[in-house]
Amino acid sequence: MENGFTKESLEGILKELRLERKIFDSEDDFKFSLSWKIKETFKDAEVRLEKKFPSKEEEGKDRNNRVDIYIKTGDIGIGIELKYYTAYLEFSSEKEGDITLSDQSAIDIKCYDAWKDVQRLERFIEDKYIDKGFSIWLTNIKTLTECKRTKENSAYREFRICEGTKSPYKMEWREGASSGTTKGRTSPIELRRQYKIHWEVYNTIESNYIRKGEKNSEFKYSIVEVGGSK
Numbered sequence: 001m002e003n004g005f006t007k008e009s010l011e012g013i014l015k016e017l018r019l020e021r022k023i024f025d026s027e028d029d030f031k032f033s034l035s036w037k038i039k040e041t042f043k044d045a046e047v048r049l050e051k052k053f054p055s056k057e058e059e060g061k062d063r064n065n066r067v068d069i070y071i072k073t074g075d076i077g078i079g080i081e082l083k084y085y086t087a088y089l090e091f092s093s094e095k096e097g098d099i100t101l102s103d104q105s106a107i108d109i110k111c112y113d114a115w116k117d118v119q120r121l122e123r124f125i126e127d128k129y130i131d132k133g134f135s136i137w138l139t140n141i142k143t144l145t146e147c148k149r150t151k152e153n154s155a156y157r158e159f160r161i162c163e164g165t166k167s168p169y170k171m172e173w174r175e176g177a178s179s180g181t182t183k184g185r186t187s188p189i190e191l192r193r194q195y196k197i198h199w200e201v202y203n204t205i206e207s208n209y210i211r212k213g214e215k216n217s218e219f220k221y222s223i224v225e226v227g228g229s230k
Contacts, residue, residue: 005042005073007225010080010134011200013037014221018203023091023219025099027084030138034082035069046072053129067124067133079130081117085110085139090211101213107143108156108181115159115171115189121226122192132227137161138202140219145199155181159189161222165197195224 024030051070069080088103121133147162155177171189
């Protein structure tokens with residue numbers, strides 16, 4: 001494709017994918033399906049799952065140096081990180097079979113982890129492992145996408161990923177965050193630039209495909225493009 005791999009081309013791929021896949025069993029299912037569609041679109045590109053980059057000596061062994069999807073097109077390296085967060089839904093279709101999505105809680109942790117992916121992509125760019133990156137969030141959890149559902153005094157307010165949110169350069173837990181929430185996530189999220197969040201509808205599951213959980217039938221996605229100057 002003439003313009004290379006862009007946010008617009010990635011949005012186009014997602015729009016094609018939703019015609020084939022209304023819903024995904026898991027994050028791994030989403031990852032494989034998206035990477036397959038990318039390869040179909042960019043036939044000459046190198047596409048890998050869970051590519052691991054070298055660790056620097058000062059980083060230690062616990063640093064996560066893997067990227068969910070790695071794409072090499074021409075001289076450009078691209079990293080994609082995915083999050084698939086679900087609310088309870090029982091789905092059934094002749095084409096895709098029976099799928100039951102669990103009701104995932106811990107919204108605060110999910111928001112932290114979403115921004116952690118963005119931070120990781122920024123680091124991969126800084127370390128010259130990739131030239132640009134995209135963090136894709138797909139969910140049917142309204143608390144994540146709608147700001148009105150977040151309390152003003154919530155401990156995770158700085159980490160919100162709802163519609164219209166503009167990320168601060170540094171995000172920290174507010175007073176009141178429990179030790180269970182912050183375990184393994186005590187470090188602030190520090191970003192090199194700010195990102196404004198916008199959600200688009202991926203799919204709204206028709207009622208005839210739903211056995212239970214119809215209130216969670218709408219899936220939305222957000223693409224955060226990582227790279228470039230502040």
